[in-house]
Amino acid sequence: MTSPDHPLAADVAELLEAARSGQRRALARAMSLVERGGSQARALGALTFAQSGSAHTVGITGAPGAGKSTLNSGVVGVARERGERLAVLAIDPSSPFSGGAILGDRVRMSDHTFDENVYIRSMATRGHLGGLTLATPLAVRVLDALGWPWVVIETVGVGQIETEIVGATDTTVVVVNPGWGDSVQANKAGLMEIADIFVVNKADRPGTSETCRDIRQMLDLSAPGDWDPPILTSVGTTGEGAAELWDAICAHRDHCTVSGELESRRAARVQTELDEVLRATIAERVATLSEGPAAERLRQQLARRELDPYAAAEMLLDQDR
Ligand SMILES: Nc1nc2c(ncn2[C@@H]2O[C@H](COP(=O)(O)OP(=O)(O)OP(=O)(O)O)[C@@H](O)[C@H]2O)c(=O)[nH]1
C-alpha cells in the first residue's frame, strides 16, 4: 500500500525524477520528507549520495536580526546577474512552531520568488531525532544531486547546533553588526573559528570601522591558516557590499578547491555526519528500550534496590540482542 504521505523507495525515486525534471512541487515534497526524517528521508539520502558532491555550500550565520536575509537577498541578486543558479535554505532552529522569522525571510527573499533559477526553502525541525543537524546535510544532498550548483544556508547563529550546521558548509559567512566587538556573546569564539568571511552589516550605522578593527585584532590572535578571512562591510537594505561579498565567496571557493581543503573538509564532514547518525540511532534505541514493559518491571526492581542500574541496563540490552 502506498499513501501520499508514506511513499515507498520506488516512489521516492519517482519523486526525485520529477524534481530533477524541474517540477517544483516534487522538490518541495522531497524537502518535506527530509524535514520529517524517517525511512523516506533515508531513502532520499541513499538515492542522492552518489550523485552529490558538486554543489558548493555557503553558510550565512549571525545574531537574530543582523540582516542575514536582507543581505543574502542582495547576494542572490548579484549571483543571478552573473548567471548562477542558487538554492537557499533558511533554517529555523528556534522551535517547530515558530513561523515569525521564516515569514520575515519569505518577505525579504520575495524578489526571487518567481525566478526559476532560485529555489528558496525554509526548514524547521519536526522534532525527530538528530533534528536539523541531520536534516540539513540531507536537504543539501538532495539539492546537490538535483543539480543545484550553489546551496546557501542561512541560520541564526546563537547556539551550538546552529554553529554546527553553518560551520558544516564549504564557505562560512559570519554576519555581525557595528558594536559586535564590545558585545559579550557566548559563542563569539565559536563564530571566529568557523568564519571564512566576516561581514559587518548595517554599515550605515556608527561604529563600523571600529568593529572591523576589533575583528581584525581577534583574527590576528588566532592561529593563522592559509586563508585570511576578509572583513567586509555591507548595507543590506541598499545592496551595498553584496557584490563584494559574492566575490569573496567565489574567491574562497576557488582557494579551497585548489588547496585541497574543500576535499578534506568534506571528508571530515561525512565522518561527523556518520557519528551523528550513530548517536541518533543509539539515542532512539535507548528511548525504545527504556519505554517498554520490560523496563517498567526493571524500574520497580530498581526502586526496591533489588537491582542496580548497570545490571538493569545489561538485562535490557541482552533482551534486545
Ligand atoms: N539600518 C540597516 N538596517 C538593516 C540593514 N540590513 C538589514 N536591515 C534591517 O534589519 C532588520 C532585520 O533584517 P533581516 O534580514 O530579517 O535579519 P536576519 O538576520 O535575517 O534576521 P533573523 O532571520 O530573524 O535572524 C530588517 O528590518 C532589515 O530591514 C542595514 O544594512 N542597515
Ligand SMILES: [Mg+2]
Ligand atoms: Mg533571516
